[in-house]
Amino acid sequence: MDMCKGIITFLLVCVSLIERSDAALCGSIAYNPAFKTCCKGVLNNYRENACCGIVAIDHTVKSCCKGVVNNYKGNACCGTVPIDNTVKSCCKGVVNNYKGNACCGTVAYNQSLKTCCKGVLNNYRANACCGIVAIDHTVKSCCKGVVNNYKGNACCGTVAIDNTVKSCCKGVVNNYKGNACCGIVAIDNTVKSCCKGVVNNYKGNACCGTVAFNQTLKTCCKGILNNYRANACCGIIAYNPSFKKCCKGVLC
């Protein structure tokens, strides 16, 4: 026992001698790299082949993931956890016990079997997304995030339409193909007029309030239609100043 103590004492003296003689600096502390490891200025009292943050580790048996020591050797890190990425997936730092080829949010999946739409996984393969729903865009339409089981060539609000036979006026579908819209109604503006959003079944060249009229035949005074042509208005009455006078809005 005494002999042992002697050996230990000898070793300690020896080590301290080596430390002193073959010194490196860890921060301001001198040490011997043969026996200790300096990690980011912190001295670890053992010899290792790598550092994980301030901790010295054996990188052949441990992993360092985001500065966290793991007693498991993976081939990749998922957040602070090491994984075997040949059998697991890492999606946004979440470990999936499934090996996919893509991530949908934090879930790993197989792109040839499923479709991810805005972070929602659809359990079938599709070529497009409509909001969170996966669709086949060759047979369906997506209008403002609403799926239509009809393939149109345009959207009218949330409805898919064939715009060669229908019109869309302010988001309302018209089962008629016009060349203009009057409010929510489609019209043929070569035979109809639109006055303040009201359809007139007459093609005028001007509007008097909501009524279409022909300026060469009628006169509009303060929104009232006079059935004759005049070049002035006296209040709501059309008149010809060459023949009459207007006194404070009344003919006199």
Ligand SMILES: *[C@@H]1O[C@H](CO)[C@@H](O)[C@H](O)[C@H]1NC(C)=O
């Ligand atoms: C995805 O699924 C396809 C079809 O079943 C398969 O061939 C492929 O190996 C899968 N890929 C992964 C990563 O699971």
Ligand SMILES: *[C@@H]1O[C@H](CO)[C@@H](O)[C@H](O)[C@H]1NC(C)=O
């Ligand atoms: C207006 O009336 C004149 C005279 O009858 C006519 O020549 C013209 O074509 C009319 N215009 C419209 C737009 O109806």
